Amino acid sequence: MNPPPGRLKFRGQAGPAAGHSGSGGPCPAGPGAFPAARPPAEAAPSETGTEKLLLFPEKLASLRRADFQSPDPLYPVSVELSLTNRCDLGCVYCSDSGIRRGPDLFTPALLERLFDDLAAGGARGVVFEGGGEPLLSPLFPEAAEACAGRGLAAGLITNGLRLFADAAGADSLARLQWIRVSLDAASEGQYASLKGRRGYARALRNIALLCSLDPRPAVGVGYVLTSRNDDPALLRELGLTLKGLGADYLQIRPVVDHPELESRRDLSEALADLQDGSFSVNLAPLSDNLPVGNLGLPCLAHSLSAVICADLRVFVCGRLNADPSFPPMGVLGQGHGEGFGGIWRGEGRAAQNALLLDGAWCAARCPRCRMTKYNRLLADLGRLKTPDFI
Ligand code: SF4
Numbered sequence: 312m313n314p315p316p317g318r319l320k321f322r323g324q325a326g327p328a329a330g331h332s333g334s335g336g337p338c339p340a341g342p343g344a345f346p347a348a349r350p351p352a353e354a355a356p357s358e359t360g361t362e363k364l365l366l367f368p369e370k371l372a373s374l375r376r377a378d379f380q381s382p383d384p385l386y387p388v389s390v391e392l393s394l395t396n397r398c399d400l401g402c403v404y405c406s407d408s409g410i411r412r413g414p415d416l417f418t419p420a421l422l423e424r425l426f427d428d429l430a431a432g433g434a435r436g437v438v439f440e441g442g443g444e445p446l447l448s449p450l451f452p453e454a455a456e457a458c459a460g461r462g463l464a465a466g467l468i469t470n471g472l473r474l475f476a477d478a479a480g481a482d483s484l485a486r487l488q489w490i491r492v493s494l495d496a497a498s499e500g501q502y503a504s505l506k507g508r509r510g511y512a513r514a515l516r517n518i519a520l521l522c523s524l525d526p527r528p529a530v531g532v533g534y535v536l537t538s539r540n541d542d543p544a545l546l547r548e549l550g551l552t553l554k555g556l557g558a559d560y561l562q563i564r565p566v567v568d569h570p571e572l573e574s575r576r577d578l579s580e581a582l583a584d585l586q587d588g589s590f591s592v593n594l595a596p597l598s599d600n601l602p603v604g605n606l607g608l609p610c611l612a613h614s615l616s617a618v619i620c621a622d623l624r625v626f627v628c629g630r631l632n633a634d635p636s637f638p639p640m641g642v643l644g645q646g647h648g649e650g651f652g653g654i655w656r657g658e659g660r661a662a663q664n665a666l667l668l669d670g671a672w673c674a675a676r677c678p679r680c681r682m683t684k685y686n687r688l689l690a691d692l693g694r695l696k697t698p699d700f701i
């Protein structure tokens with residue numbers, strides 16, 4: 312159910328402080344301090360990219376020390392968490408359709424225990440995503456609250472069709488650091504053709520509501536490019552609409568696992584000039600996410616993230632979890648690895664680490680994957696012979 316606009320919390324209305332960190336406060340070093348370097352005013356906002364690794368130097372050093380016998384012991388930077396396998400859409404390219412046959416097994420107590428474990432172990436963030444549609448889970452508001460209470464940053468990937476009917480629901484959205492709406496269409500017709508029902512206009516209305524939240528998470532739009540939604544003129548119109556609504560970015564990535572739907576349309580000319588200081592168009596995944604087999608490189612980068620499914624299975628990565636022949640590292644609440652830490656440092660992960668660090672194994676088994684760009688960077692670092700110089 313969608314809320315009437317007046318019932319969400321909007322910018323300018325009074326409300327509790329957000330769980331996410333703000334910006335724009337006074338410089339703690341005082342007015343005479345040397346000013347921090349700033350990007351040019353026109354620089355577009357950036358939410359993804361390999362440069363993010365620089366924010367986690369300890370993690371980077373730890374995963375570079377990992378080898379076949381010794382997995383990186385530090386917790387992942389963030390985890391991808393599914394609260395539910397239910398979804399109100401039927402996208403033709405849904406890569407989680409197999410996973411979504413499982414039951415929803417999380418309880419509030421299990422979530423609390425998981426977040427305690429992640430926060431104590433040093434994880435920084437939790438992304439609520441599919442499996443199914445996170446906002447269909449009755450646990451979502453509580454889960455967002457529980458993350459904030461433990462200092463875990465939270466993000467949300469949603470189809471954007473259903474927000475919340477009350478102020479508590481709006482508060483839980485405003486606690487997030489970022490929200491990405493998977494729109495994947497530039498017209499109502501494309502939407503129905505790809506997702507099985509109409510919903511384009513409603514999703515756009517809800518994006519506008521999300522952009523009005525106070526505090527305001529970063530709000531972006533994800534777009535899986537296929538041969539059915541790659542019209543450059545319509546995409547340009549969509550970009551202009553999103554700018555008008557106040558969204559921060561449009562991220563376009565290639566369809567995976569459905570070669571019959573692939574598009575190689577060049578969109579750069581149609582979209583490049585939409586970027587400005589408050590809106591970015593990210594086309595990098597269209598090339599970064601294309602290689603299969605992880606370029607034959609070892610996958611050190613798997614350790615940056617982990618996937619926790621709604622049926623409590625914990626996977627080493629968000630692509631092999633859809634491969635029925637690849638087992639989970641463990642199941643929360645079962646066996647020795649009862650908690651996340653036990654699974655992360657347990658035998659199941661150790662065995663999979665040995666596979667994933669073998670470039671030949673990755674070449675044979677890895678589908679297209681967003682982690683390949685990190686693995687390419689790590690391989691480049693590993694080739695350096697003169698690490699003490701710039
Ligand atoms: S909205 Fe997401 S989870 Fe639902 S069918 Fe589409 S891709 Fe799958």
Ligand code: SF4
Binds near residue numbers: 605628629
């Ligand atoms: S699919 Fe391969 S490259 Fe991607 S995270 Fe999994 S193991 Fe790594």
